[in-house]
Amino acid sequence: MATTAAPSPAQPLSESSLARISAALDGRWAERRRASRTVxxxxxxxxxxxxxxxxxxxxxxxxxxxxxxxxxxxxxxxxxxxxxxxxxxxxxxxxxxxxxxxxxxxxxxxxxxxxxxxxxxxxxxxxxxxxxxxxxxxxxxxxxxxxxxxxxxxxxxxxxxxxxxxxxxxxxxxxxxxxxxxxxxxxxxxxxxxxxxxxxxxxxxxxxxxxxxxxxxxxxxxxxxxxxxxxxxxxxxxxxxxxxxxxxxxxxxxxxxxxxxxxxxxxxxxxxxxxxxxxxxxxxxxxxxxxxxxxxxxVQGRVSLDGASAVVSKMALAIAIRYAEQRRQFTGADPDVETVLMDYGTHRRRLLPLLARTYAVQLLHNDLLERFHGVFSGEHDTDSDREDLETLAAAAKPLSTWHALETLQTCREACGGAGFLAANRLVGLRADMDVYATFEGDNTVLLQLVGKRLLTDYGRSTAKMDVAGQARWVAERAGDMALHRTPLRRASQSIRDWGSRARSAEELRDPAVQRELLEDRVETMVEEIALRLRPTHKASAAEKAAAFDANQAELVEAARAHGELLQWESFTGALESITDSDAKRVLVWLRDLFALTTIERHLAWYVVNGRLSAQRARTVTSYVERLLLRIRPYAGQLVDAFGYGPEHLRAEIATAAEGERQAEAMAYARARRASGEAPVAEKDLVRRSGSTQTPREAAAAPA
Amino acid sequence: MATTAAPSPAQPLSESSLARISAALDGRWAERRRASRTVxxxxxxxxxxxxxxxxxxxxxxxxxxxxxxxxxxxxxxxxxxxxxxxxxxxxxxxxxxxxxxxxxxxxxxxxxxxxxxxxxxxxxxxxxxxxxxxxxxxxxxxxxxxxxxxxxxxxxxxxxxxxxxxxxxxxxxxxxxxxxxxxxxxxxxxxxxxxxxxxxxxxxxxxxxxxxxxxxxxxxxxxxxxxxxxxxxxxxxxxxxxxxxxxxxxxxxxxxxxxxxxxxxxxxxxxxxxxxxxxxxxxxxxxxxxxxxxxxxxVQGRVSLDGASAVVSKMALAIAIRYAEQRRQFTGADPDVETVLMDYGTHRRRLLPLLARTYAVQLLHNDLLERFHGVFSGEHDTDSDREDLETLAAAAKPLSTWHALETLQTCREACGGAGFLAANRLVGLRADMDVYATFEGDNTVLLQLVGKRLLTDYGRSTAKMDVAGQARWVAERAGDMALHRTPLRRASQSIRDWGSRARSAEELRDPAVQRELLEDRVETMVEEIALRLRPTHKASAAEKAAAFDANQAELVEAARAHGELLQWESFTGALESITDSDAKRVLVWLRDLFALTTIERHLAWYVVNGRLSAQRARTVTSYVERLLLRIRPYAGQLVDAFGYGPEHLRAEIATAAEGERQAEAMAYARARRASGEAPVAEKDLVRRSGSTQTPREAAAAPA
Structure with missing residues (x-):
């Protein structure tokens, strides 16, 4: 039914555009990745x-x-x-x-x-x-x-x-x-x-x-x-x-x-x-x-689990989206043709934001792996390089491992009973991935580490900077698209001067606005926690512990927000290197979908803290819905770009089998109608002839 | 560390108070439940x-x-x-x-x-x-x-x-x-x-x-x-x-x-x-x-999966909370005593809202089961009884099965590596429960059915009522605490006259305010969707299908909100029958925690739609935090009330084993210190003697 809701038939991406997307996803060591995948x-x-x-x-x-x-x-x-x-x-x-x-x-x-x-x-x-x-x-x-x-x-x-x-x-x-x-x-x-x-x-x-x-x-x-x-x-x-x-x-x-x-x-x-x-x-x-x-x-344990989580999320979406492109269920506008799952509003809502986030996870991972290589190859191996690498890994791994679990589960449910069969891989992968959330550093503990680092950086930056220094620092960062030069970009309430743009600008799709919204949330949360913890500097150890405990859950939230900002930055950074305009157009939509669904998830924060007006907040969801329709025609190609074929996925539902079953069923129905042997549906008889006749009499009556 | 953050030591509930809570949970067929549990x-x-x-x-x-x-x-x-x-x-x-x-x-x-x-x-x-x-x-x-x-x-x-x-x-x-x-x-x-x-x-x-x-x-x-x-x-x-x-x-x-x-x-x-x-x-x-x-x-398939989900959620929380009451990790204010997990802010935040929701799930299930019995015993078996039963089951089962999966996973992670061992049950139960989300009615499809019913009821109520009728209808319902007499309680924007209370009242703990907030959200969402679908009455089939599709995801959200309202109503209804004041006090906190964390999850909606001011929205989270501290001392008893002992749970970590290990480790450390054989920590030496000495020289120096 929703095919009619989609915009006019989209031109599929060319093979070269797709190859460009694959190259961005597979990153610097694409050859190693692909060779290993083949093995x-x-x-x-x-x-x-x-x-x-x-x-x-x-x-x-x-x-x-x-x-x-x-x-x-x-x-x-x-x-x-x-x-x-x-x-x-x-x-x-x-x-x-x-x-x-x-x-x-x-x-x-x-x-x-x-x-x-x-x-x-x-x-x-x-x-x-x-x-x-x-x-x-x-x-x-x-x-x-x-x-x-x-x-x-x-x-x-x-x-x-x-x-x-x-x-x-x-x-x-x-x-x-x-x-x-x-x-x-x-x-x-x-x-x-x-x-x-x-x-x-x-x-x-x-x-x-x-x-x-x-x-x-x-x-x-x-x-x-x-x-x-x-x-x-x-x-x-x-x-x-x-x-x-x-x-x-x-x-x-x-x-x-x-x-x-x-x-x-x-x-x-x-x-x-x-x-x-x-x-x-x-x-x-x-x-x-x-x-x-x-x-x-x-640290390489955390780095590699982050990357493995990206791989498994890509596999899950490749399975579920390929199935959803073939599987039909219930009729829509046309009573003779059942609707493919991917054309349902709920299905788009469940799968496409995960697809966007999977791109973000992979692209942040590519940056993380570059950093890791820099430190361990000795190319960039200062104390602060190591410290940044650890913080980055501690932020990335919890988000990506939880994302993989959510993606696997959503994909499993989106495939119904077929998704529950071991032959279709999703349940086995999910069972195996479960422990990734707590080994090599419990996710919650890692996010606390990130949160503490954010607090430390906040303390450093406010302690060292005078007002002029703060202004300069902000000016330097205003045009700075480079990745996480420091985990914390702005230091204090007094220099928060971008707040007006999100309220006045027409466009939530402006990357500067997206960045501002994501960044502002991290920094404001950290700042508020820091302020709440400050009165305890002269407090007893027990009082300090209690104050920290009272803020622990929110600190973890701030760390998560920081991780989301990093994902957004990597996604946005990767877009800059893509010159193919078709690929770029679709990937920009996908980045926007990632940004907007992230903001949507935290919408209460933005409205309560005056960063988005109620009016603008409403546009977040309607813009998300628009993006889902725009991206939907490319869903299949966006998972093709992952580079996982049936030989990697080993899931029958991710082959052409379901499409063949559907075609067989439709051919059967057509042949029956053509033969004139198909029975008449009772409800059609009742409609035609009223309810005074028995169904049999109605069937016997001339149509 | 957070023991100090908790209020003054709480008096544990008496055995008779606990028994009263168990009776409410086990409901009308408590004897059958307990006998089956024993088998x-x-x-x-x-x-x-x-x-x-x-x-x-x-x-x-x-x-x-x-x-x-x-x-x-x-x-x-x-x-x-x-x-x-x-x-x-x-x-x-x-x-x-x-x-x-x-x-x-x-x-x-x-x-x-x-x-x-x-x-x-x-x-x-x-x-x-x-x-x-x-x-x-x-x-x-x-x-x-x-x-x-x-x-x-x-x-x-x-x-x-x-x-x-x-x-x-x-x-x-x-x-x-x-x-x-x-x-x-x-x-x-x-x-x-x-x-x-x-x-x-x-x-x-x-x-x-x-x-x-x-x-x-x-x-x-x-x-x-x-x-x-x-x-x-x-x-x-x-x-x-x-x-x-x-x-x-x-x-x-x-x-x-x-x-x-x-x-x-x-x-x-x-x-x-x-x-x-x-x-x-x-x-x-x-x-x-x-x-x-x-x-x-x-329908009994859906009814019984709803109940089974409540059972398994109770088992999971009994395992995780009993472990969290014994397991210690990291020291807080006292450097010699590690903190029990249940005293961490993040742990409370992860487990206690699930505990509250589990009570809500069980208590709604008890009402659902009463209805089911009424219909199938023939005691209350009209067409509309059957229709209500089906809608109720279609709303309850998706929420409870997803809740069970979330609870099992959160409990598994909260138990770390021990939670991943099959011997501790959580992973096996989770694997088995997975399919409950899609069999006997796919959860998403069921919520769509509920959503359609809500739309139909909305249509009926607005079509049939004149203004005077609406006013009378509202007046009838204002004092009506009876359960879901009809899935939709109020019909149109014009009669929404309670909106001011949530903005002005001091107390989010007022059940009338909680009800208003939960109810208002369902009804407003349904009303908005109905209005958006109205222009398509004369549209083509394709246009209607597209319009429906565009609203499908939100309709599912409205159905979910309806389910949450039903859970709240059952929880609140059950409180009325509890006369034991201690039990009631704790259960009211738990109901409030359920209500407030539900509202918190949808906070953006409440603020964007003007139901809560930004100022009041902030108090939701701080009130939740207060409730978590209040409930924390009762966490163990609130899972004891479920009635699942080690013989039912069959999980080593839900026995006294972890506490015994902790006691053995502490006794070992005490004995070592008492014997004078415990080594000195290098960092204490460095602190005492400065860094010019080698550690060995420092160790040799008089303390």
Missing amino acids: CTEPDLVSVPGLSVADHRARVLAAIGELANRGEVQRAFPARLGGADDPGGNIAGFEELIVADPSVQIKAGVQWGLFGAAVLHLGTAHHHDELLPGIMSLAVPGAFAMTETGHGSDVASIGTTATYDPDSQEFVIHTPHRGAWKDYLGNAAQHGVAAVVFAQLVTGGVNHGVHAFYVPLRDTDGERDERGDLPMLPGVTSEDDGVKGGLNGIDNGRLAFDHVRIPRTNLLDRYGQVAPDGEYSSPIASPGRRFFTMLSTL | CTEPDLVSVPGLSVADHRARVLAAIGELANRGEVQRAFPARLGGADDPGGNIAGFEELIVADPSVQIKAGVQWGLFGAAVLHLGTAHHHDELLPGIMSLAVPGAFAMTETGHGSDVASIGTTATYDPDSQEFVIHTPHRGAWKDYLGNAAQHGVAAVVFAQLVTGGVNHGVHAFYVPLRDTDGERDERGDLPMLPGVTSEDDGVKGGLNGIDNGRLAFDHVRIPRTNLLDRYGQVAPDGEYSSPIASPGRRFFTMLSTL
């Missing part, structure tokens, strides 16, 4: 619904062995050891592994992105030479033993100890109580023969805080048990985490250590060394800074 | 994570056999056949089966709530006598073959035909094309030996629309194949739907019929009869009304 169609790598946990684990172990053999997963490691010193390209390829099976991706991530990366970034040359070859080849599968049952997000408080014994020149790794068991570790339940274990380093009666140690777990010379596992080494105990909500191809488990001794040299000692006599030294004097520096080397 | 702890009935699909299916078939033997599931059937003529009590007990395993619930629902209920409600005495005993005992497992691959929500358009052959006095059941295969049917892949098949009834060249037929599927005398399945009868084909996103204990599958002949008497003929000579007759002249009457007998 992910290999029959031995792809997920198989309904496997038992044991079979799935065995299959995934074999799959990552295959990836190791092909050299797909070692590009971040040093070239001298067979890697490529290519951190960005490595992550780009890694992110696409989710196409095969999220368990394959995360098992690979445990081995090379966590276990191997810890040896690389926290160890020194001799660790690299001795340990990395076995890790890179998967000869030595390993666990990353940071999280404990009792401590997830609060890594600084873990209970495992590594106490130095100068007599034997060994560390004694020990689990003092049940809460200090390492938990949720991939490779811990079955396959890991070693682990990087995080523990409180104690030497000479001093606790120097959390450090990482290389600890053998299983006896590689021992005899495998009935399920094929090597025996544990003395003092090491493993427990299986059992069935999980997803990612069941990975053998997550728990580890405990009972006074397990390892050589002194197994301390991964880049940021903290212990001499044979037990003397501790570190290039970083502050224990706090040292801790955060060590943890910051592991 | 659901039996070892043979409960879910076992990680079973293969084959083993899970076999286990669930055995489980429902056990339920049949115990007489737990037949209460809706006639007493003369061993039932209890107790539709309400039957559903109350059925809803609790989800405690054991959602697959057990839904498999039971397929057998007795769909297959059996269709025979009961669409068949006549001879069907009851011949068929119900086998169905009730599970001697005859059966499928409910309504949905087709090509048609889910649009049942009227199904393609399967049942053509009457007067010569043999048989119906010929036929599947004319692939899209007309029956699909997603429980019991179709393996266990069903018969089915109620919905097909277009054709006799004498006339299609009388969709009717239900009893059709044998499998040869009960045949030899079972290697997976234990009976052979299909000639002309019947079955396909397995394979692995699903959840509910894998049920053998969903597809069925096709190739000119399968069944006796004339297998037509379930309560609403449409075919005489031996082929003459069709029906007690309902209008084919449309006849169709909707037949479908309306199946």
Whole structure:
């Protein structure tokens, strides 16, 4: 029915326009992405619904062995050891592994992105030479033993100890109580023969805080048990985490250590060394800074989950939109032709804003990955580069992982019962993605970190600037479209001078207005929280804690708003590089849809705070509806640009099958009508002949 | 840290106050609910994570056999056949089966709530006598073959035909094309030996629309194949739907019929009869009304999913809140004591509004179930009772099923990694609940039905009333707290005279103000849509369709708002019956929290439409924050009132285990400090002695 509501038939985008959009989405490492995507169609790598946990684990172990053999997963490691010193390209390829099976991706991530990366970034040359070859080849599968049952997000408080014994020149790794068991570790339940274990380093009666140690777990010379596992080494105990909500191809488990001794040299000692006599030294004097520096080397986990979330959101929308372009249900204006789902107002409203946000997520991710590569390749590796990278990753990952869950669920529901079948992928991907919201940093905790950074920046900027400085700073930023030079752009109420534009301008589609609205919200929220927290500077610790707690939920909201601003900036930045005018026109609509649906979601804030008049607020929704109609004819092409074909999606409903079924049904109905054998509908008879006749009499009456 | 932010230590509710709350939640059939809940702890009935699909299916078939033997599931059937003529009590007990395993619930629902209920409600005495005993005992497992691959929500358009052959006095059941295969049917892949098949009834060249037929599927005398399945009868084909996103204990599958002949008497003929000579007759002249009457007998599916969603939301919150009361993470004001999760502002914000809404969902469900019982027991069974019941169920089920998914996911995330383990139930329940959002009526489609009803009522009320009538109608309703006498309470802009109270009154906690705000929004939205659709009365079909499409998303929003109003009314109605003042005080806060967070979610609407001033809108959020602090001390008791103990939840984190781990860790730290063996933290040394000493020298220095 809504075909008539759409504007006059839209010209499809040309192949070259589409290619330009694909190039923007796939970014700097497009070739790596596409190569990895192709590998992910290999029959031995792809997920198989309904496997038992044991079979799935065995299959995934074999799959990552295959990836190791092909050299797909070692590009971040040093070239001298067979890697490529290519951190960005490595992550780009890694992110696409989710196409095969999220368990394959995360098992690979445990081995090379966590276990191997810890040896690389926290160890020194001799660790690299001795340990990395076995890790890179998967000869030595390993666990990353940071999280404990009792401590997830609060890594600084873990209970495992590594106490130095100068007599034997060994560390004694020990689990003092049940809460200090390492938990949720991939490779811990079955396959890991070693682990990087995080523990409180104690030497000479001093606790120097959390450090990482290389600890053998299983006896590689021992005899495998009935399920094929090597025996544990003395003092090491493993427990299986059992069935999980997803990612069941990975053998997550728990580890405990009972006074397990390892050589002194197994301390991964880049940021903290212990001499044979037990003397501790570190290039970083502050224990706090040292801790955060060590943890910051592991940011790639968050970066790559952000990218994987973009990939999976693209896959979900490709499945649901291709199905919605074929699937028909209920008739509209024409009683003989059922309407395709994509032409329903509710369907557009459910799917197209997610499509727009998926573009934003991918484009922010591309910028994040560039930054990551800059830091880890050493090209842009100052303290502030690292700090910005961490804040950016902490803002991007929660938004993208939650977005992926929302997208998968909405797409699943939009496909009805067909969406619930494992054969159509959506439910399996959703189950696997679930934990992305809490691992590698709980989303809520990460947003609190971002919020604290915003508060700190606010404090810095107001403390350091005089009025003239503030004015200059604003002037500098007014025309500045560059990405997140600093997370916080404006500093104080007194310099908020753009507020009038949104109220007076005709056009919510003016990017300057969109930017102003998104930016203003972050900054005002941060400023208000800062003001509310200020009176507590002389307060007791308990009062300060209470005040912070009272503002915690809003701080998280401010961090989320900051992430949305970053997404908008990346989307807008990407538009600048697109010269193809057709592609640009459609992408500008999509960016506008992203901006306007984001503003719509927070509309109460804008109206309550006087940023939008009630009148203008009403136009937000009507402009969104207009954009949905404009974009609708391009929905299919906008998911084609993602580059995922049936061979990647492996979902029957994302092939031509549904269209063929519809065509068959329509052909059947046509043939019946033509044959004259089709029965007359009772309601048509009743209409024609009144209700005094029986239906049979009516049928017998001449038409 | 937030313990200090909470009001002075709250007095816990007494046991009798708690019992009063439980009684309100468990409603009229509390005894049935509690008995069913107890049965659901039996070892043979409960879910076992990680079973293969084959083993899970076999286990669930055995489980429902056990339920049949115990007489737990037949209460809706006639007493003369061993039932209890107790539709309400039957559903109350059925809803609790989800405690054991959602697959057990839904498999039971397929057998007795769909297959059996269709025979009961669409068949006549001879069907009851011949068929119900086998169905009730599970001697005859059966499928409910309504949905087709090509048609889910649009049942009227199904393609399967049942053509009457007067010569043999048989119906010929036929599947004319692939899209007309029956699909997603429980019991179709393996266990069903018969089915109620919905097909277009054709006799004498006339299609009388969709009717239900009893059709044998499998040869009960045949030899079972290697997976234990009976052979299909000639002309019947079955396909397995394979692995699903959840509910894998049920053998969903597809069925096709190739000119399968069944006796004339297998037509379930309560609403449409075919005489031996082929003459069709029906007690309902209008084919449309006849169709909707037949479908309306199946409303219990929606009613019971609504109740099951309430149950599962209660279970999820019991798990997450009990864990959050024990689990500690990060230190606050006191550096030696970590904060329990429930004392974090973000945790309160995430969980307590869901707790309030869960109460609202349960209490609306109780009213819905009363209505259902009234209609199906025959106590209140007019056409308008049935129509109201259907609208109410169509409004309640989408809100409650989506609420359950949101609650399960939020609870899962709030429990971190522990929440992702199958052993803690949340992920399994979520996977199973997923499809509740689209089966028994796609949520979005159901809300459209509600929206259309609201539009119709709006049209009726404005058409029939003169100004004096409107004034009288308003006056009647002003003091009327009775539940949804009609879905639409006020008719036109001119009689909107309460608007001032919300702007002037001090108190958003005044229930009259809350009601006004919630009610006003529904009615204004409906009115606006009606006005926008009015100009199309003389428009072409295509223009009308386009106009409707353009308003479809907002109509769904209006229906949702209507559902929220109903929830609020039921919650408020339940408060009236509670005389215990302590229980009432806490429940009023909870109702207020439900009302205020609902209003907060739609705050933009209220401000943009002038119902709340910007100033008052700000107080909504601050009042919510106050309520969260007030309710927080009762969070544990408010989930205790649900009546689900560890034996029902079967989640380790909802036992005392986490508290014991925390106690062990704290005892260890205390003992270490007391022994003098605890290492000194480096950062404390640095603070005490400056940074010129090495840590070791500092450790050696006198404290």
